[in-house]
Amino acid sequence: MKGIITVLGKDHVGIIGNICIYLAQSDVNILDISQTIVGGYLNMMMIVDLSTTQKSFTVLTDELEEVGKKSGVVIKIQHEDIFHSMHRI
Amino acid sequence: MITRSEVHETNKMIEDSNLDVRTITMGINLMDCAHEDIDKFNEKVYQKITNCAKDLVKVGDELARQFGVPVVHKRISVTPIAIAAAGCKADSYVSIAHTLDKAAKAVGVNFIGGFSALVQKGCTKSDEILIRSIPQALQETDVVCASVNIGTSRNGLNMDAVKKMGEVIKQTAQLTKEQDCLGCAKLVVFCNAVEDNPFMAGAFHGVGEKDCVINVGVSGPGVVKKALEEVHNADFETLCETIKRTAFKITRVGQLIAQEAAKRLNVPFGIIDLSLAPTPLIGDSIAEIFQEMGLEEAGAPGTTAALAILNDNVKKGGVMASSYVGGLSGAFIPVSEDHGMIVAAEKGALTLEKLEAMTCVCSVGLDMIAVPGDTSAATISGIIADEAAIGMINNKTTAVRLIPVIGKKVGETVEFGGLLGYAPIMPVNTYHCERFINRGGRIPAPIHSFKN
Numbered sequence: 001m002k003g004i005i006t007v008l009g010k011d012h013v014g015i016i017g018n019i020c021i022y023l024a025q026s027d028v029n030i031l032d033i034s035q036t037i038v039g040g041y042l043n044m045m046m047i048v049d050l051s052t053t054q055k056s057f058t059v060l061t062d063e064l065e066e067v068g069k070k071s072g073v074v075i076k077i078q079h080e081d082i083f084h085s086m087h088r089i
Numbered sequence: 090m091i092t093r094s095e096v097h098e099t100n101k102m103i104e105d106s107n108l109d110v111r112t113i114t115m116g117i118n119l120m121d122c123a124h125e126d127i128d129k130f131n132e133k134v135y136q137k138i139t140n141c142a143k144d145l146v147k148v149g150d151e152l153a154r155q156f157g158v159p160v161v162h163k164r165i166s167v168t169p170i171a172i173a174a175a176g177c178k179a180d181s182y183v184s185i186a187h188t189l190d191k192a193a194k195a196v197g198v199n200f201i202g203g204f205s206a207l208v209q210k211g212c213t214k215s216d217e218i219l220i221r222s223i224p225q226a227l228q229e230t231d232v233v234c235a236s237v238n239i240g241t242s243r244n245g246l247n248m249d250a251v252k253k254m255g256e257v258i259k260q261t262a263q264l265t266k267e268q269d270c271l272g273c274a275k276l277v278v279f280c281n282a283v284e285d286n287p288f289m290a291g292a293f294h295g296v297g298e299k300d301c302v303i304n305v306g307v308s309g310p311g312v313v314k315k316a317l318e319e320v321h322n323a324d325f326e327t328l329c330e331t332i333k334r335t336a337f338k339i340t341r342v343g344q345l346i347a348q349e350a351a352k353r354l355n356v357p358f359g360i361i362d363l364s365l366a367p368t369p370l371i372g373d374s375i376a377e378i379f380q381e382m383g384l385e386e387a388g389a390p391g392t393t394a395a396l397a398i399l400n401d402n403v404k405k406g407g408v409m410a411s412s413y414v415g416g417l418s419g420a421f422i423p424v425s426e427d428h429g430m431i432v433a434a435e436k437g438a439l440t441l442e443k444l445e446a447m448t449c450v451c452s453v454g455l456d457m458i459a460v461p462g463d464t465s466a467a468t469i470s471g472i473i474a475d476e477a478a479i480g481m482i483n484n485k486t487t488a489v490r491l492i493p494v495i496g497k498k499v500g501e502t503v504e505f506g507g508l509l510g511y512a513p514i515m516p517v518n519t520y521h522c523e524r525f526i527n528r529g530g531r532i533p534a535p536i537h538s539f540k541n
Contacts, residue, residue, distance in 0.1 A: 004096055034093050045093045057155050076100070078157035080091060085345040086338045087095045 001050045002031070002080040003057075005064065009073025011042040019046075019075065022067050026060065027053045042073065047080070103158055106311035107373040108339060110346045111366055112162040113149050114287035116294035116302045116359060117141050119173035119203075127179040131188040134173075138165060138192035138201075141301050141356075146197040148353045152346055160346065165193060166292035166304075167203035175215035182219050186226030186233045193232045202292035204235040207282070209244045210531070220253060224260040227272035234275045234290035238282040240477045242484045246280070246532040251477065254278045255470030255526070259493060262462070266495040269503045273492040274457065278473050280480030280487045285360045286416040291453075291488060302359035303351045304416065307343030308366040309335075311373045313399070317381045328382065329402045336363060336406025344411040362416025363407035364452060365399070367427035369510035375399070375420055376429020387430055388439030396420060397450035417486060419452025425505060425512035426457055435513045441472075442518075449479055454488035459503045459512040462495035469493065471522035482535055 007015065016035075023030060028048050035044035053060070061077055068075030102108040122133035146163045153160040167173070170185055186204055193201035204226055206216040223235045237254055240246035258273055265272035277291040284295020287304035294302070316335040320327050343361045351358035367374045375396075376387035382395045400419040408414045422444065424430045433439035441458065448454045454476050460469075473489045480487030494503045497514050504511040 004091060006096060006100060032090070043093075043097075045096050047091065058151065061154050076157055079155045081345055082156040082158060082342060083091045083095055083099055085341040086099050087091070 003048050003050050003060070003077045004080050004083060005046040005048060005075065005077045007042060007044040007068070007073050007075050009042055009068070009071070011037050011040055012072070015042060015071045015073055016044065018067055018071050019064070022063065023048065026055050026063070028060070100157070102309070102312045102315075102338075106309065106315045107368070107370060108309045108312045108342070109159040109161050110305060110343055111308040112164050112287050112306040113145065113160060113346070113350050114164045114166055114292055114304045114306065115142050115145050115354070115356065116166045116285065116298055116304060117168075118294055118298065118300045119168040119170075120296075122173060123176040125176050125178050127174070127177040127184060130174060130177050131184055134185065134188050135192045138167070138189070139195050142196040142198065144354055148350055151353070152349055156346065158342055158346070162200070163198045164287070164289060164292065165196075165198050165201045166287070166294045167201065168294050168296065169203060169205035169207055171206035171213070171216045171219040172296060174219075175213065180218060182222040183225050183229065186222065186230045189233050190230035198232070200232050200234055200289040202234040202236065202289050203294060204233050205237065205293045207238045208247050208250045209238055209241045210247060212247075212250060220250070220257060223257050223276060224264050224272065227261050227275050228264040234292065236277040236279055236282065236291045236293060238279040239473070240280040240481050240532075242281060242481050243534060243538045245534040246474065246477050246481060248474065248526070248532055249529055251474050252470050252526050252529070254473055255466040255468075258469050258491060259466045262493045262495050269505060270492050270494050271505060274490065274505055274509050276490065278489045280477035281485060283416060283486055287362050288364060288366065288417060290490065298359070299357055301356050303347060303354060303356050304359040304362065305343050305347035305350065306362040306364060306366070306416065307339050308364060309339045310365045310367050310375050310378060312339060313365060314372070314374075314378045314381050317378065325398070329398060332399060332402035333406035336403045337410045339363060340407040340410035340414070358413070360413045360415030361407070361411040363403060363414060363418050364416065365403060365420040367421065367423065367430075368508055369426055369428050371428060374427045374429040375422055376427055376433055380429065386436060386438035387433040388443045392443065393446050393450055396422070396447050400450055400452055417452045421453055421456060422447055422451050423456035423490075424458050424515070425510040426508060428510070431510070431512060434515055441515050445475060445479070448476060448487055449483060453486060454480070456488065456490045457492070457509065457512065458490070459492045459494050459514045460517045461498050461514055462493050464493045464517050467521070467523045467526045468517060470526045472517075474526070484537075
């Protein structure tokens with residue numbers, strides 16, 4: 001199962017670092033990262049592989065939310081199927 | 090591979106345009122609870138509902154977190170009580186309404202529908218008991234919704250029931266006048282009621298359905314409005330195409346949630362109902378879509394055409410996105426639940442007569458309309474008859490959810506709170522129709538019902 005992580009907020013040093021450390025500790029492998037910074041605001045998307053983690057989706061959601069709060073950004077993780085359903089026939 | 094713009098588009102729909110899964114409604118058959126002792130019947134009903142729906146709220150919340158799309162309501166519909174309780178030796182079904190209320194609260198859902206009777210051709214003894222029990226049942230319970238189907242295109246209209254329902258609506262208003270006649274907001278009178286509608290207050294679990302089934306209602310007037318902003322001055326072809334594409338995307342989300350919910354609850358998937366159901370929030374309004382299409386206010390000349398375009402293209406987009414589209418699927422036009430409609434009604438741009446015309450092309454009918462408290466039962470019956478006639482002749486569902494607000498007159502407003510919103514009291518034509526309503530009997534089935 002894959003998850004899509006989105007990060008939105010004011011850019012500063014270490015946001016992606018913090019997320020990557022958390023993901024590594026949770027045994028979540030990163031498959032793809034892309035990001036843009038417009039007007040000082042970071043907009044990032046990650047595709048991650050959730051098949052190796054022991055944590056439940058709900059736990060990951062809560063903990064990533066916490067990681068985001070500490071960095072002053074909003075982090076969301078969603079099951080990839082919602083995007084597949086909406087944009088692929 | 091999913092692209093960033095696709096992720097962005099989906100999340101913008103959710104965060105900025107109020108895209109949500111409006112309801113996961115579990116339909117539960119209660120026919121196997123039949124018992125001649127009403128206390129035993131109540132016991133079996135409580136057991137069955139709390140057993141079938143024990144995980145409904147939990148699964149709904151889990152799905153919302155996992156896919157990042159709000160699942161606003163978790164609800165239950167049951168077999169029309171007039172059918173399920175027909176074997177009971179009782180002269181009131183109020184205790185059953187209490188059981189439904191208790192069971193719904195025990196599993197944490199916010200509405201339970203099915204305190205209903207289907208009387209399009211005539212009333213059984215049980216139907217009569219149910220209809221008689223409605224005012225007290227709605228007064229004494231919080232989350233129970235009642236509906237009565239008084240006509241179909243196949244059978245014509247039961248005018249005795251139309252007359253009776255005018256009186257029942259007035260009694261319900263009277264009994265709940267302390268709460269601004271809130272009871273009437275939980276009571277719908279239908280023509281051509283559908284058996285798999287997940288939306289309240291008119292949901293019930295039809296007799297042709299499985300024992301337990303999951304129906305999902307998706308919404309998103311805000312998403313359609315946002316999409317139309319992109320094609321501000323384009324021609325009608327582009328307008329229709331944009332609505333269709335948007336409806337497709339919204340329905341796909343519903344389909345995903347419905348299938349997942351069905352799998353996790355181990356209950357078969359029934360249908361997706363794609364209905365643009367507004368809420369009182371700004372940016373979640375059907376009237377705003379009309380304005381975006383080019384009308385100054387809802388109710389202006391052109392509104393019926395605009396609604397017809399919206400309703401038809403929502404269906405066209407929806408049917409391709411899901412294997413089973415059902416329920417009411419289209420656009421709802423409740424007045425009190427849509428801030429743009431409220432403003433239009435307050436300004437006098439939107440009248441009851443225009444709303445009636447709009448119901449010829451919307452997916453339901455006269456919905457959440459507050460009228461003066463001194464409106465007579467016969468006048469309400471007259472409005473029901475008009476609305477039902479539109480449904481019967483045009484082969485569509487029509488409904489009436491009117492609230493005669495006791496003690497209030499035109500120009501005043503009534504506040505229901507929450508999703509039910511608030512509404513100005515709208516003027517009603519005061520010419521009488523008593524002699525017409527008092528004729529009694531049935532209006533025969535229309536000519537085009539003879540299809541065999």
